[in-house]
Amino acid sequence: MNFHRYYPIDVVNGPGTRCTLFVAGCEHHCPGCYNQSTWRLDSGRPFTAADEDRILRDLNDRRIPRQGLSLSGGDPLHPQNVPAVLHLLERVRQECEGKDVWLWTGYTRAELSPEQRPVLALIDVLVDGRFIRERYNPSLPWRGSDNQVIHYF
Numbered sequence: 001m002n003f004h005r006y007y008p009i010d011v012v013n014g015p016g017t018r019c020t021l022f023v024a025g026c027e028h029h030c031p032g033c034y035n036q037s038t039w040r041l042d043s044g045r046p047f048t049a050a051d052e053d054r055i056l057r058d059l060n061d062r063r064i065p066r067q068g069l070s071l072s073g074g075d076p077l078h079p080q081n082v083p084a085v086l087h088l089l090e091r092v093r094q095e096c097e098g099k100d101v102w103l104w105t106g107y108t109r110a111e112l113s114p115e116q117r118p119v120l121a122l123i124d125v126l127v128d129g130r131f132i133r134e135r136y137n138p139s140l141p142w143r144g145s146d147n148q149v150i151h152y153f
């Protein structure tokens with residue numbers, strides 16, 4: 001998996017203070033996407049074991065309490081990103097206590113494949129669906145268009 005940006009302190013992508021990772025790769029190509037530079041799987045740079053360790057360290061850093069981790073992109077559920085996302089989230093669940101995980105994807109929950117579905121067991125909130133420009137609503141919290149759904153698990 002490649003990624004574009006990592007924010008160790010983020011107050012925009014989800015509730016509270018968070019760590020946020022924007023991964024590379026998205027096959028939805030929504031007209032009006034504000035993140036087109038992330039579409040290619042080989043854009044950005046490789047997400048290494050050191051990057052994963054850093055996220056775990058930041059989540060457990062008591063000097064700056066984080067509510068949780070946000071995964072966005074690109075699409076964290078692009079089939080080629082799923083193994084790395086599962087690995088990261090399994091570690092978050094094992095090594096970080098009391099953190100919530102939000103994940104944004106262009107797939108709807110109903111569209112998820114058997115390979116993608118195990119991610120749902122490791123997250124707290126899924127914001128799903130493609131961005132539809134005609135349904136853009138800037139007053140919606142945590143999503144861009146009103147077809148997108150926030151699923152709380």
Ligand code: SF4
Nearest residue numbers: 026029030033106131
């Ligand atoms: S799913 Fe998100 S990142 Fe992918 S094209 Fe649509 S708006 Fe852009």
